[in-house]
Amino acid sequence: MAFGSVRRKEDARLIRGQGRFVDDMDLPGMLHGAVLRSPYAHAEILSIDVSAALQHPKVHAVLTAAELGDMAWMPTLSADTQAVLAGDRVLFQGQEVAFVVADDRYSARDALELIEVEYEPLPVVMDARSALAPGATPVRDEGNHVFDWEAGDRAATDAAFARAEVVVEQDMVFPRSHPAPMETCGAIAAYDRVEGKLTLWCTTQAPHAHRTMYALITGLPEHRIRVVSPDVGGGFGNKVPVYPGYVCAMAASMQLGLPVKWVEDRSENLMSTGFARDYAMRGRIAAARDGRILALDVDVLADHGAFNATAQPTRYPAGFFSVFTGSYDVEAAHCRVTGAFTNKAPGGVAYACSFRIAEAVYLVERLVDCLARELGVDPVALRRQNLIRPEQFPYASKTGWVYDSGEYEAALDEALRLADYSALRAEQAFKRSRGELMGIGISFFTEAVGAGPRKHMDMLGLAMNDGAAIRMSPTGTAQVAISVQTQGQGHETTFAQIVAHELGLSVDDVDVIHGDTDNTPYGLGTYGSRSTPVSGAATAIAARKVRDRARLVAAAMLEVAPEDLVWREGRWSVAGDPSVGASIPEIAAAARGTIDLPAGVETGLDAEAVYDPPNLTFPFGAYVCVVDIDPGTAVVKVRRFIAVDDCGVRINPMIVEGQIHGGLTDGIGMALMETIAFDEDGNCLAGSLMDYLIPTAVEVPDWETGMTVTPSPHHPIGAKGIGESATVGSPPAIVNAICDALEVAHIDMPCTPSRVWEAMP
Amino acid sequence: MAGSVRVTMTVNGAQQSAEVEPRLLLVHFLRETLGLTGTHVGCDTSNCGACTVHLNGEAIKSCTLLAAQADGAEIKTIEGMGQEGALHPLQEAFWEHHGLQCGYCTPGMIMASADLLERNPKPDEQEVREALAGNLCRCTGYHNIVKAVLAASEAS
Numbered sequence: 018m019a020f021g022s023v024r025r026k027e028d029a030r031l032i033r034g035q036g037r038f039v040d041d042m043d044l045p046g047m048l049h050g051a052v053l054r055s056p057y058a059h060a061e062i063l064s065i066d067v068s069a070a071l072q073h074p075k076v077h078a079v080l081t082a083a084e085l086g087d088m089a090w091m092p093t094l095s096a097d098t099q100a101v102l103a104g105d106r107v108l109f110q111g112q113e114v115a116f117v118v119a120d121d122r123y124s125a126r127d128a129l130e131l132i133e134v135e136y137e138p139l140p141v142v143m144d145a146r147s148a149l150a151p152g153a154t155p156v157r158d159e160g161n162h163v164f165d166w167e168a169g170d171r172a173a174t175d176a177a178f179a180r181a182e183v184v185v186e187q188d189m190v191f192p193r194s195h196p197a198p199m200e201t202c203g204a205i206a207a208y209d210r211v212e213g214k215l216t217l218w219c220t221t222q223a224p225h226a227h228r229t230m231y232a233l234i235t236g237l238p239e240h241r242i243r244v245v246s247p248d249v250g251g252g253f254g255n256k257v258p259v260y261p262g263y264v265c266a267m268a269a270s271m272q273l274g275l276p277v278k279w280v281e282d283r284s285e286n287l288m289s290t291g292f293a294r295d296y297a298m299r300g301r302i303a304a305a306r307d308g309r310i311l312a313l314d315v316d317v318l319a320d321h322g323a324f325n326a327t328a329q330p331t332r333y334p335a336g337f338f339s340v341f342t343g344s345y346d347v348e349a350a351h352c353r354v355t356g357a358f359t360n361k362a363p364g365g366v367a368y369a370c371s372f373r374i375a376e377a378v379y380l381v382e383r384l385v386d387c388l389a390r391e392l393g394v395d396p397v398a399l400r401r402q403n404l405i406r407p408e409q410f411p412y413a414s415k416t417g418w419v420y421d422s423g424e425y426e427a428a429l430d431e432a433l434r435l436a437d438y439s440a441l442r443a444e445q446a447f448k449r450s451r452g453e454l455m456g457i458g459i460s461f462f463t464e465a466v467g468a469g470p471r472k473h474m475d476m477l478g479l480a481m482n483d484g485a486a487i488r489m490s491p492t493g494t495a496q497v498a499i500s501v502q503t504q505g506q507g508h509e510t511t512f513a514q515i516v517a518h519e520l521g522l523s524v525d526d527v528d529v530i531h532g533d534t535d536n537t538p539y540g541l542g543t544y545g546s547r548s549t550p551v552s553g554a555a556t557a558i559a560a561r562k563v564r565d566r567a568r569l570v571a572a573a574m575l576e577v578a579p580e581d582l583v584w585r586e587g588r589w590s591v592a593g594d595p596s597v598g599a600s601i602p603e604i605a606a607a608a609r610g611t612i613d614l615p616a617g618v619e620t621g622l623d624a625e626a627v628y629d630p631p632n633l634t635f636p637f638g639a640y641v642c643v644v645d646i647d648p649g650t651a652v653v654k655v656r657r658f659i660a661v662d663d664c665g666v667r668i669n670p671m672i673v674e675g676q677i678h679g680g681l682t683d684g685i686g687m688a689l690m691e692t693i694a695f696d697e698d699g700n701c702l703a704g705s706l707m708d709y710l711i712p713t714a715v716e717v718p719d720w721e722t723g724m725t726v727t728p729s730p731h732h733p734i735g736a737k738g739i740g741e742s743a744t745v746g747s748p749p750a751i752v753n754a755i756c757d758a759l760e761v762a763h764i765d766m767p768c769t770p771s772r773v774w775e776a777m778p
Numbered sequence: 779m780a781g782s783v784r785v786t787m788t789v790n791g792a793q794q795s796a797e798v799e800p801r802l803l804l805v806h807f808l809r810e811t812l813g814l815t816g817t818h819v820g821c822d823t824s825n826c827g828a829c830t831v832h833l834n835g836e837a838i839k840s841c842t843l844l845a846a847q848a849d850g851a852e853i854k855t856i857e858g859m860g861q862e863g864a865l866h867p868l869q870e871a872f873w874e875h876h877g878l879q880c881g882y883c884t885p886g887m888i889m890a891s892a893d894l895l896e897r898n899p900k901p902d903e904q905e906v907r908e909a910l911a912g913n914l915c916r917c918t919g920y921h922n923i924v925k926a927v928l929a930a931s932e933a934s
Contacts, residue, residue: 034816505880
């Protein structure tokens with residue numbers, strides 16, 4: 018049993034400053050690239066003059082769209098094309114216009130100042146509603162409409178609303194935010210002209226998918242591209258897409274035959290890389306007077322920016338938003354999402370959203386609170402009345418999902434117990450009588466993670482399956498190469514634990530290899546909390562293949578029939594005589610040795626697996642948030658936050674808790690502080706950490722966590738994903754608490770002091 | 779950029795000297811000139827603290843100081859924490875209490891924490907949080923970092 022809170026293998030280097038992040042690397046002859054960006058949100062480019070920049074003594078090249086030719090445009094993960102460098106027109110402020118390559122990063126930035134670009138500003142389109150209004154300025158030649166997408170049963174939903182005794186409608190915006198990993202995006206491209214091989218060290222969460230993209234973009238054969246994702250300083254979905262800076266570095270290295278490094282600044286990261294959210298939602302909830310929820314309906318306007326570069330499965334243009342019926346057993350539901358182009362940076366799916374589930378959970382958890390307010394009932398009681406019951410799993414939702422498992426009421430009860438909910442309500446009543454503003458917010462959410470089954474889910478036509486390959490050494494230690502890519506989630510430890518657990522090895526005797534496309538199996542990478550559900554499953558299955566092979570070898574070693582052997586305490590031993598047996602290290606030595614192997618059994622114990630998940634996993638959680646609002650300053654303080662999460666089997670509870678702490682902090686950021694705002698001319702107002710505020714140690718409370726364990730029945734080790742649960746589940750709990758304190762129906766995020774002040778009774 | 783200046787400083791106990799541009803930031807001097815890449819860059823506005831090192835015994839953000847301004851100074855970076863083969867108590871505590879995930883803020887976080895414990899060996903939780911308000915972390919939610927710093931304080 019190797020599961021448990023073992024401390025992390027990767028920490029040994031990271032606490033000593035010996036991690037290896039992209040910008041830490043230096044290669045012989047390496048040059049440095051920098052991007053010239055548009056100062057306008059929308060403008061024609063009349064001319065670009067790079068002659069002065071080229072005369073700079075330390076400059077080696079200046080790329081523009083004209084120079085890039087076929088590489089001036091690249092495919093996106095949403096089957097759109099995105100400009101690598103703008104040719105005739107810029108479509109958002111911060112868009113890439115030119116790329117300078119120089120001896121060092123200081124000279125490269127000097128040379129940016131020497132490029133003359135003549136712009137003719139055009140009218141800007143800054144939100145989805147005005148983008149789709151008649152007569153709107155076209156952001157793209159093909160118009161501003163990206164897609165319409167529907168799920169659920171409109172007729173049944175309309176019928177339920179028509180006969181409902183209570184209908185509550187609420188407009189709400191999940192504002193544009195940004196994942197803002199501490200390490201920005203960057204890459205080093207090194208093209209070897211002799212071998213015809215391109216190596217790209219890159220901050221990517223999906224090294225293999227990137228390799229395929231780079232083959233499409235550069236025209237190089239895929240087996241001559243090597244992508245290496247080294248240590249990554251946080252991803253949070255920001256490092257899934259391909260960015261123009263990567264492509265420029267590749268193009269420059271191919272042109273110059275030298276390595277080229279590009280690392281963006283924070284301002285570039287915030288202004289030009291994948292944003293999150295930006296959903297304007299009109300939600301409706303229908304109920305009987307007794308509190309039974311009948312139906313949910315929602316219309317969404319999705320702002321996708323200037324290019325549709327949203328990272329999600331091909332057939333899901335609004336991601337998994339259709340899980341918006343949440344944890345409740347409703348009769349009917351319908352959603353419609355319309356996407357629009359605007360003069361903003363592309364993105365949308367990022368920041369631990371699990372493909373738009375952050376938006377879906379926010380919608381339903383706010384609507385249920387609005388309904389509770391309308392009915393005058395406790396929001397906990399209303400939820401309890403409508404939760405899907407344990408015996409209903411696997412539960413087929415009205416929008417087409419099959420939830421794997423859940424014991425919702427048990428998790429809710431645990432959260433209420435930890436919070437001492439009734440005492441909190443009593444405290445609140447007392448404080449209200451004194452005019453103090455205290456709020457209690459509940460969120461009960463269901464996630465859907467582990468994309469996904471190849472029948473339904475692909476990116477760029479690539480099935481969302483993932484792999485693991487185990488190599489057993491003759492001395493009985495193991496290396497497991499995985500197709501997913503950690504960005505701090507602890508894969509080097511937890512994936513070793515899975516192998517150790519399955520093979521009866523010590524965790525120290527298993528090392529994890531990841532991020533290098535030359536020596537790891539193909540897969541789609543880490544995002545959407547899919548590592549444990551998909552590659553984690555592949556790892557367990559590969560280990561079981563090792564174990565099955567080991568049984569045959571052990572049978573030969575012990576001169577018994579394989580059927581006479583049982584797996585017990587990490588050894589194959591003779592049934593009825595545990596003293597006769599062999600451990601995996603002993604068998605590994607024999608398998609590489611000279612004993613006669615049975616026919617059909619190959620030398621060694623190596624094994625591989627690619628896992629096509631039969632379904633997603635559906636972790637869930639019950640959150641309680643307590644806020645105090647200063648009546649004089651309108652500052653919201655999250656005083657307590659109780660989070661009970663159920664992600665099935667916990668491989669490493671310590672790591673799971675850390676994931677939850679981080680996600681809860683995201684929730685505080687989104688609910689109270691963070692937004693990428695623009696002015697009417699399209700200027701980004703959140704282009705630095707002076708304006709884009711993320712929580713410090715002072716804004717967050719001591720997190721209070723609890724757990725229940727409802728394994729996923731279809732997962733090899735019963736584990737569900739967890740990484741994004743807290744980011745998804747916490748914003749509605751916080752906003753519900755604020756609305757509860759203010760006794761208002763709704764307030765849009767971020768609930769800054771000025772907004773809360775406006776909303777005060 | 780015309781001109782250069784010679785800077786000499788003691789970094790992690792060893793004297794270092796180089797000709798640098800006057801505009802070179804200390805963080806780039808440490809990372810690129812000396813190859814001490816444990817110190818990180820997380821922003822361009824002096825907010826994040828990933829570049830925190832000690833200058834003459836006090837925590838400073840090395841992105842907001844020129845290398846030339848550190849001429850003659852004594853600098854300590856994450857690579858200088860702990861003795862050969864023995865971790866500094868803060869490194870040990872961050873590991874033991876899972877005070878890091880991606881590890882990008884960790885070097886700056888440890889340097890800022892060391893400065894706190896130097897000034898205030900027995901801080902309470904609120905004092906730890908306030909002392910680390912200049913260091914942003916996106917992974918841990920700070921909870922385990924606070925625990926680690928308090929544990930290191932207990933241990934010493």
